[in-house]
Amino acid sequence: MKNRKKPARSRKSTWEAVYEIARQIPPGRVMTYGQISRLLDGRISPRYVGFAMHACPEDVPWQRVVNASGGCSTDRLGGGEKGLQRFLLEMEGVEFRPSGSMRLEKYRWEP
DNA sequence: CCATTGACGAAGA
DNA sequence: TTCTTCGCCAATG
Numbered sequence: 033m034k035n036r037k038k039p040a041r042s043r044k045s046t047w048e049a050v051y052e053i054a055r056q057i058p059p060g061r062v063m064t065y066g067q068i069s070r071l072l073d074g075r076i077s078p079r080y081v082g083f084a085m086h087a088c089p090e091d092v093p094w095q096r097v098v099n100a101s102g103g104c105s106t107d108r109l110g111g112g113e114k115g116l117q118r119f120l121l122e123m124e125g126v127e128f129r130p131s132g133s134m135r136l137e138k139y140r141w142e143p
Numbered sequence: 144c145c146a147t148t149g150a151c152g153a154a155g156a
Numbered sequence: 157t158t159c160t161t162c163g164c165c166a167a168t169g
Binding site for chain 1: 166
Binding site: 064065066069077078079080082084085094100101106107 | 150
């Protein structure tokens with residue numbers, strides 16, 4: 033084949049790789065930003081995973097991606113409905129502690 | 144090409 | 157436990 037091989041991350045937008053993973057998260061389970069970063073073999077930093085999710089298409093269950101503390105950073109943004117992410121997760125059967133965090137040990141999903 | 148930006152993570156105070 | 161600091165890397169203008 034021709035030598036025209038672009039860097040792997042340019043094959044698709046680096047963000048797209050994040051979406052692919054997020055779409056595989058089953059209901060009632062969650063993944064952390066850092067976890068996704070590691071699954072991508074460090075091609076993208078945890079910071080940017082979250083940033084990618086912010087611009088994610090609608091077919092991505094962004095709600096199932098939380099920070100390493102098991103909390104919803106999105107709720108802090110106040111961009112719209114406060115607690116929307118938490119609300120959606122509770123619909124899927126995820127329980128939150130009063131502190132606003134979930135038990136990651138229980139809900140974290142690993143492929 | 145350069146500066147800015149971000150929904151993070153881990154470690155330290 | 158909360159807050160701060162640093163590292164991290166790609167997208168945007």
